[in-house]
Amino acid sequence: MGAATMATDLRTLTEGPHVHRNLSTPQLVEAAIARGEGRLAANGALVAFTGARTGRSPKDKFTVEDDETRSRVDWGKVNQRFDPAKFQALLDRVTKHMAERDLYVMDLYAGADPEYRLPITIITEYAWHALFVKQLFVRPQMAELGRHVAEFTVIAAPEFEAVPERDGTKSGTFILGDFTRNVILIGGTKYAGEMKKSIFGVMNYLLPARDVFPMHCSANIGANGETALFFGLSGTGKTTLSADPLRRLIGDDEHGWSPAGVFNFEGGCYAKCVDLSEEKEPQIYHAIRFGSVLENVVIDPVTGVPDYSDIRYTENTRVAYPIEFIENAVIPGVGGHPKNVLFLAADAFGVLPPIAKLTPEQAMYHFLSGYTAKLAGTEAGLGSEPVPEFSACFGSPFLPLAPRVYAEMLGRRLKEHDAQCWLVNTGWTGGAFGVGKRMSLKHTRAIVHAALDGRLAKAEYVTEDAFGLSIPTSSPDVPAELLHPRNAWADKKAYDAHARLLAAKFEENFAKFDAPENVRAAGPKSRA
Incomplete structure (x- = not known):
């Protein structure tokens, strides 16, 4: 045509x-x-409902x-x-x-x-x-x-x-x-x-x-002018951790890493609203005002006040707002080459440490894996145990080209700019979902801050057995017993069993990738 x-x-x-x-x-x-098509909420946002389709339709x-x-x-x-x-x-x-x-x-x-x-x-x-x-x-x-x-x-x-x-x-x-x-x-x-x-x-x-590396990540800049990237699937804290009062937000979801630095693909944010509160996520909470769009959020029929805990239509309630609604946002959304890259995983198996310092080979392995976990009861057909979810490059539904194209670009950028990669577990500690507890956002923020401001670079590290990850023995404002996941479990045998199970899932998923041997060897060993 x-x-x-x-x-x-x-x-x-x-x-x-x-x-x-x-x-x-x-x-x-x-x-x-x-x-x-919609009505105004008490905070001025336009509220709209999407009917039967409350999320993407990948099929x-x-x-x-x-x-x-x-x-x-x-x-x-x-x-x-x-x-x-x-x-x-x-x-x-x-x-x-x-x-x-x-x-x-x-x-x-x-x-x-x-x-x-x-x-x-x-x-x-x-x-x-x-x-x-x-x-x-x-x-x-x-x-x-x-x-x-x-x-x-x-x-x-x-x-x-x-x-x-x-x-x-x-x-x-x-x-x-x-x-x-x-x-x-x-x-x-x-x-x-x-x-x-x-x-x-x-x-x-x-x-x-x-020669631009497209990334499914959020990005922000610290007082020292250094950019950080946050990769992670939905529900891992990508938007929450990047909307940090101590740092300036470049963007919450999609970026490019060019020869000149990092730039936002977007001019706004698309944040989850489930259980949103002023106390936990003040920047997002206050960004919801006239001009914002609330999607599938229930509001009081009389007062118009949103109820972010009401998920009668979907757990995937969302808000869209221009990035300038975030205080101290970076406009235009550009930054320098990042010095820290964080991979976020909500590990419902409770196996991964709160933070681990990755080698370049481990970074490639975990980038290709793109791990988080689905929870029992959140989707039809899920049983009582957590279900691992792997999404290549933390965004496989949006990758038209082979994952290795993006992974190779990441590897080159990390080496060219001497960027440190970290694996952060925003999921469970002390036990799997149903036994342990969710990692405290306060502790996660403290760990992330320590990584970004250089304090964790000075810490002592040990290597844990399950995944071969290098973990700090101490981190400011975080109990030491939380840093090593096995130590946080009362039942050590149960931890070992869950670690073997999750490692086997990683190995099974990674078998489909055409990756170099040194990258393949950087993954966990199930020892099944």
Whole structure:
């Protein structure tokens, strides 16, 4: 299909009296309320609900297979093939659907560094979706809008449902990426996070060729001017630990590490709200105000006060807000080369230490592993025991290319800039989930601070047996007995059994990677 035809298709979605382009935040809030898409909470945030889909739909995500992607994409369960002709037919149907409705169009950027940013246009049929992307991506200056030419377009049509037998999808929901047409097509889901993560996938596809390492991590800067990165899957504390009153936030989720340093892909934050409190997470709590978007958060029908403990619709309650709502945020979101890189794991087996200093080979091993644990009762089908979850590079659902591409970039960056990598357990201590207790956020913050300000570099270290990890014998403001996980367990035999079990899971997962022998040898040995 030619570029001219593509332009004709999109023109009906970006021009005309039914198109509302680059509205202000108050205008979008007013439109969303007038259209019955949401209501205001007592704190001023717009509250919207996403219906049946309260999270991402990875099984419904596809990439068009053509000459551009055929040999580059790492095809499999994550990157599923989609036929170009089917994509065109579905695009035509969605275009017709959208042309009959009021549309909200936002011209934005992905990337805070002007040298590497991606101009994007997002076309939505919901005003609250437009507000969501306005707050989460980088907002152009007024003078830039006249020069803005999108290199990628997202079309979000939540009211359009696919017919699998006709359209080649697996359900009525679809998230389709086409790297020849440069279009992301989303339908059948109101969950706004699909728009955000689709562009993250685009950045993961495009940037390695430009010598930029795309990362699923948060980043902040200390008083000493040194940048730190926090990798981790959902629920491991990535957003919480990076939103630190003692440090300045670059971003909470997606970054690039270029030859010049680190830059945020986004202009906002997308934080979890479950059990949010002013005491535990004051920066996030106070960022929720007019202009923010609360997703699936229950509010009192009379007072409008949010109840962050009420998860009747989903545990995955979220808030989107512009990064300037965080006090002392770094704007624009750029920083120097990091001196510390932290891998966060919520280990429900209670086996990993609160912190461990990793060798470069161990860093590669744990980056490729991307470990955390799911808890019993949080998902249908989970039993009474914790279930290990491995996500390559701490973001496998968003990696179009093979994991080794990103792992090799990490390895090069660590060596080039002499960065220290740490493994931090934000999960359980003294026993597995159900026996032990969750690691205190106070203690985790103290350990992280000690690592980032250099105090842990001066500590004495011992090597624990289960994973071969180097752990400090002391850390400021943290009880010494917590630092060695086996010492924290009353039942040492039970600890040994859980350690062997988790090590075996690591080995089983890592077998699929084509990794150098020195990296493979840096992992745990199950001794089964």
